[in-house]
Every structure is written in C-alpha cells, then in structure tokens.
Amino acid sequence: MRVKFFVWKAANNAIPTVLNWQHRRIQDDASCPACNCGTEDVKHALWSYPNARLIWALSNIPWSVIDCLEEDLEGWLREIAKQTEPHFFGWLLMIIWCIWNCRNSKLMEGVEMDRQRLIQQTLFQYNAFTEANKKNSESIPRSRWRVGLNRRKEPSKSTSTELLAVAKVLESEQLLEITMEPSLTGW
Structure with missing residues (x-):
C-alpha cells in the first residue's frame, strides 16, 4: 500500500523534492543536493538523476517506456498501465519506489547503495509486494x-x-x- 500511495503522491507532485521545499519556503536553492545537475523536481529525482538513470538502465524496462515521460507523470503512468501487463506495471512502480528510497538514503544518511544491490533489493521488494497483494485479494470476501x-x-x-x-x-x-x-x- 505504501508503494501505491507514494506513486500517487509523486504523480500529484506531492513528494518532498527540493523544488517543492522551495515552493513552501523551506529551501532557498532548488538544485539537486545529490548531483548538483539541475533542479530537483519529481522527474529529476525519479528519472533524470544520474543514479536513477543507471538504475533504469540495469532494470529490464525498455528505454522507449522510460524516455516517453514528459512532465505529466500521472498521464505517463496511466498510459503505461493501459499498454502493459499488471506484473510489468508493478515492477515499474517498485523501481520508482526503490529509486526514491535510494535517493533518501543518500541525502538523509549519506549512504550510497551499490546499484546491483539496489536492483536485487527492488526485485525482492517486488516479489514481497506481489505476494502481499495476492494474499490481500484472496482474504477479502466478495x-x-x-x-x-x-x-x-x-x-x-x-x-x-x-x-x-x-x-x-x-x-x-x-x-x-x-x-x-x-x-x-x-x-
């Protein structure tokens, strides 16, 4: 449930990126504190950030899917959901979730996770996510x-x-x- 809630917040530009902090007058500078390569908005944090690009490259998600993201994350996710199988879409959501957690580990704790380990962790969390969803759907009475x-x-x-x-x-x-x-x- 946390993954879905997080992605919903990201699609509505409600995650705590530096740009959102600047809009709320919490932060003066909107540049990315991890790479200093531009403004940290949702798209930068989850796609354009160099470590995020590497993680996407290590995943089995085709670049044509990733690169078609413009500014509208919600519309992009809706389009991907229509065109793909549920397990593929779940994998995509889990990668987004793990990239965000990797970003937070680096910024909050100073820990930079090995990219291969991150993909393994993403796969582990995806399997746990699908199992939990399977159990929830079986336990909910019609x-x-x-x-x-x-x-x-x-x-x-x-x-x-x-x-x-x-x-x-x-x-x-x-x-x-x-x-x-x-x-x-x-x-």
Missing part, C-alpha cells in the same frame, strides 16, 4: 448484494439494463457476487 424492486415505481428499461451491465462486469471481475431476489417490502 460482497453479496441483494437487489430488489419496489413495486410502487417500475424501473425504466434503461436503468435495468445499465444495472445488469454493471453487475455482470463486477461479477466477471469477481468483485461482487450478486443475487437477485424479491425485496421484503413486497414485489
């Missing part, structure tokens, strides 16, 4: 909805059709188990 009709007001044909279409989609994704039965108020 909801049971009771759908009844009120005889005072006959539902329109379009409303019934829309309800049935939504129910079929949710049931096909195994998010809901829907049973149709008469309501207790009488129908």
Whole structure:
C-alpha cells in the first residue's frame, strides 16, 4: 500500500523534492543536493538523476517506456498501465519506489547503495509486494448484494439494463457476487 500511495503522491507532485521545499519556503536553492545537475523536481529525482538513470538502465524496462515521460507523470503512468501487463506495471512502480528510497538514503544518511544491490533489493521488494497483494485479494470476501424492486415505481428499461451491465462486469471481475431476489417490502 505504501508503494501505491507514494506513486500517487509523486504523480500529484506531492513528494518532498527540493523544488517543492522551495515552493513552501523551506529551501532557498532548488538544485539537486545529490548531483548538483539541475533542479530537483519529481522527474529529476525519479528519472533524470544520474543514479536513477543507471538504475533504469540495469532494470529490464525498455528505454522507449522510460524516455516517453514528459512532465505529466500521472498521464505517463496511466498510459503505461493501459499498454502493459499488471506484473510489468508493478515492477515499474517498485523501481520508482526503490529509486526514491535510494535517493533518501543518500541525502538523509549519506549512504550510497551499490546499484546491483539496489536492483536485487527492488526485485525482492517486488516479489514481497506481489505476494502481499495476492494474499490481500484472496482474504477479502466478495460482497453479496441483494437487489430488489419496489413495486410502487417500475424501473425504466434503461436503468435495468445499465444495472445488469454493471453487475455482470463486477461479477466477471469477481468483485461482487450478486443475487437477485424479491425485496421484503413486497414485489
């Protein structure tokens, strides 16, 4: 859950980059404290920073995916999610998360992690992430909805059709188990 929350914050430019600190008047200089190669915004911290570029190069993510990032991280992530398999997208999120943690280790503790070790750690965390998501999806019981009709007001044909279409989609994704039965108020 932390990974997804972090990526959501990054997509909304809400992570504590030096540029964001400058906007909040916490920091005077917006240049990257780790490399002094430019302004540290979200894109620099997660993509342009030299260590981040090396980590991306060591990963199996194609450069065509990485280099198509413009300024809109949220739009980029949405496009990648549409075009790729879930495990690939999860791997991408985990790399982003680990790059951020590597950056924080260097800035906060002065520890620079070996890049190969970082990729191994990313793979380990990705496996733990997918296992946790698998366990969570298995432990969440499917909801049971009771759908009844009120005889005072006959539902329109379009409303019934829309309800049935939504129910079929949710049931096909195994998010809901829907049973149709008469309501207790009488129908």
